[in-house]
Amino acid sequence: MSAEQQPGRHVDPEATTSTEPEAAPAQHAATAVATDGSPGHVQGHGASEAPADAKTLLSVEDLRMWFPVKSSGVIHRTVGHVQAVDGVSFEVAEGASLGLVGESGCGKSTTGKLITRLLNPTGGSINFQGRDIATLKERELKPLRREIQMIFQDPYTSLNPRHTVGSIIGAPLRIHKIVPENKVLDRVRELLEIVGLNPEHYNRFPNEFSGGQRQRIGIARALTLNPKLLVADEPVSALDVSIQAQVVNLLQSIQSEFGVAFLFIAHDLAIVRHFCPEVAVMYLGKVVEIGDRDSIYQRSMHPYTQALLSAVPDVKQAAIGGRRERIRLEGDVPSPINPPSGCRFRTRCPIAQDICAKVEPPLLQIGPKHKVACHFPGTIGNHPTKPATTGLLGLDADGNADPRASASSELNTSPGYADRWYDIDRQSMTGA
Numbered sequence: 001m002s003a004e005q006q007p008g009r010h011v012d013p014e015a016t017t018s019t020e021p022e023a024a025p026a027q028h029a030a031t032a033v034a035t036d037g038s039p040g041h042v043q044g045h046g047a048s049e050a051p052a053d054a055k056t057l058l059s060v061e062d063l064r065m066w067f068p069v070k071s072s073g074v075i076h077r078t079v080g081h082v083q084a085v086d087g088v089s090f091e092v093a094e095g096a097s098l099g100l101v102g103e104s105g106c107g108k109s110t111t112g113k114l115i116t117r118l119l120n121p122t123g124g125s126i127n128f129q130g131r132d133i134a135t136l137k138e139r140e141l142k143p144l145r146r147e148i149q150m151i152f153q154d155p156y157t158s159l160n161p162r163h164t165v166g167s168i169i170g171a172p173l174r175i176h177k178i179v180p181e182n183k184v185l186d187r188v189r190e191l192l193e194i195v196g197l198n199p200e201h202y203n204r205f206p207n208e209f210s211g212g213q214r215q216r217i218g219i220a221r222a223l224t225l226n227p228k229l230l231v232a233d234e235p236v237s238a239l240d241v242s243i244q245a246q247v248v249n250l251l252q253s254i255q256s257e258f259g260v261a262f263l264f265i266a267h268d269l270a271i272v273r274h275f276c277p278e279v280a281v282m283y284l285g286k287v288v289e290i291g292d293r294d295s296i297y298q299r300s301m302h303p304y305t306q307a308l309l310s311a312v313p314d315v316k317q318a319a320i321g322g323r324r325e326r327i328r329l330e331g332d333v334p335s336p337i338n339p340p341s342g343c344r345f346r347t348r349c350p351i352a353q354d355i356c357a358k359v360e361p362p363l364l365q366i367g368p369k370h371k372v373a374c375h376f377p378g379t380i381g382n383h384p385t386k387p388a389t390t391g392l393l394g395l396d397a398d399g400n401a402d403p404r405a406s407a408s409s410e411l412n413t414s415p416g417y418a419d420r421w422y423d424i425d426r427q428s429m430t431g432a
């Protein structure tokens with residue numbers, strides 16, 4: 001990243017002082033997403049679409065993270081597992097941006113930590129630039145640490161309070177010997193400017209900055225090594241709503257200027273819609289629906305996605321396509337230690353039938369860029385009464401093996417999208 005490559009500067013209005021306005025304007029960031037282009041508001045759709053021929057950067061297949069649950073007492077025996085992530089597959093193209101959404105505890109952060117290899121996966125593969133990094137040892141991971149960086153949720157705890165901003169941002173440059181020692185300070189200043197901070201504040205400490213400014217420092221640190229992929233875990237949710245829009249705008253600018261790909265983890269569906277051309281919805285450790293923006297926000301087929309979208313407060317509904325009737329889900333999210341059989345969502349699903357307890361629905365491609373894991377996929381009020389998946393799976397309508405049928409060879413559960421998909425109305429394969 002050279003000085004010439006730097007994006008249009010987003011100089012933080014607070015860059016020359018160390019305080020942000022304490023009282024946010026009454027406008028929510030999501031409202032800003034929906035409406036105008038006045039300063040400080042998020043404008044239009046955010047991250048640019050990756051070119052159609054962009055190469056796959058990250059391909060995650062059947063990723064699993066089962067945390068052992070130990071017994072109390074002297075001998076800590078493993079008595080179960082928290083199935084935090086269980087068979088997750090998706091792809092991110094170079095320069096693309098995939099949003100990961102779902103309720104608290106569904107496995108979003110764990111997925112992010114697996115991809116950055118802060119955690120060792122229990123199973124599955126993480127192909128990054130064509131190489132499986134899921135089982136690499138710490139020493140082998142060092143070069144990879146340059147390519148995949150993480151932006152954390154909490155800008156207060158993710159920066160060492162005893163180090164100056166200059167040494168926080170300069171450390172990776174020194175460790176990886178990116179620039180000669182006598183050029184480190186210049187590069188630190190350049191990075192501070194890229195993220196809209198005053199370059200002369202390199203010798204200040206994190207506590208001299210406001211929350212939004214600290215998140216900018218975290219972003220500068222993540223950019224230091226010129227990464228190909230940024231895993232942003234709730235990057236704005238700890239910030240005041242008026243500051244959220246500014247930081248999202250900064251990320252958007254970085255995304256389009258440097259072509260860096262994003263895995264954008266967030267629970268705010270309006271911000272994700274704005275930032276991510278593609279969105280994956282997780283429930284209890286599984287991806288239940290994934291697709292391009294329109295497929296998820298305009299034509300979602302999974303009852304969980306539909307409930308999630310309907311629960312967005314009114315002020316944000318305008319940002320994601322108008323008012324919807326609230327769908328109230330019964331009960332609590334089951335424990336990931338002992339998840340329900342078959343479809344994990346079935347215990348709270350308003351349309352579940354017997355087959356849902358017996359057979360886990362595959363994440364089935366049902367459109368050019370749309371996959372759903374449901375036996376009864378359909379838009380709200382249009383879910384089929386008979387399972388749409390049995391023909392493909394070789395089952396009868398109750399979910400029992402049909403002796404006259406077998407699973408279709410066209411059933412494709414690999415990450416990414418194929419040229420052919422399952423037409424749920426005609427119940428047959430179709431293509432572009």
Ligand SMILES: Nc1ncnc2c1ncn2[C@@H]1O[C@H](COP(=O)(O)OP(=O)(O)OP(=O)(O)O)[C@@H](O)[C@H]1O
Pocket residue numbers: 067082083084102103104105106107108109110111267336
């Ligand atoms: N180190 C761990 N040991 C045991 N269980 C864990 C560990 N980390 C996460 N979990 C569990 O894994 C599940 C998924 O957690 P995760 O933090 O990935 O969810 P999340 O969707 O990111 O939620 P949030 O939005 O609240 O961060 C939760 O049940 C959580 O309690």
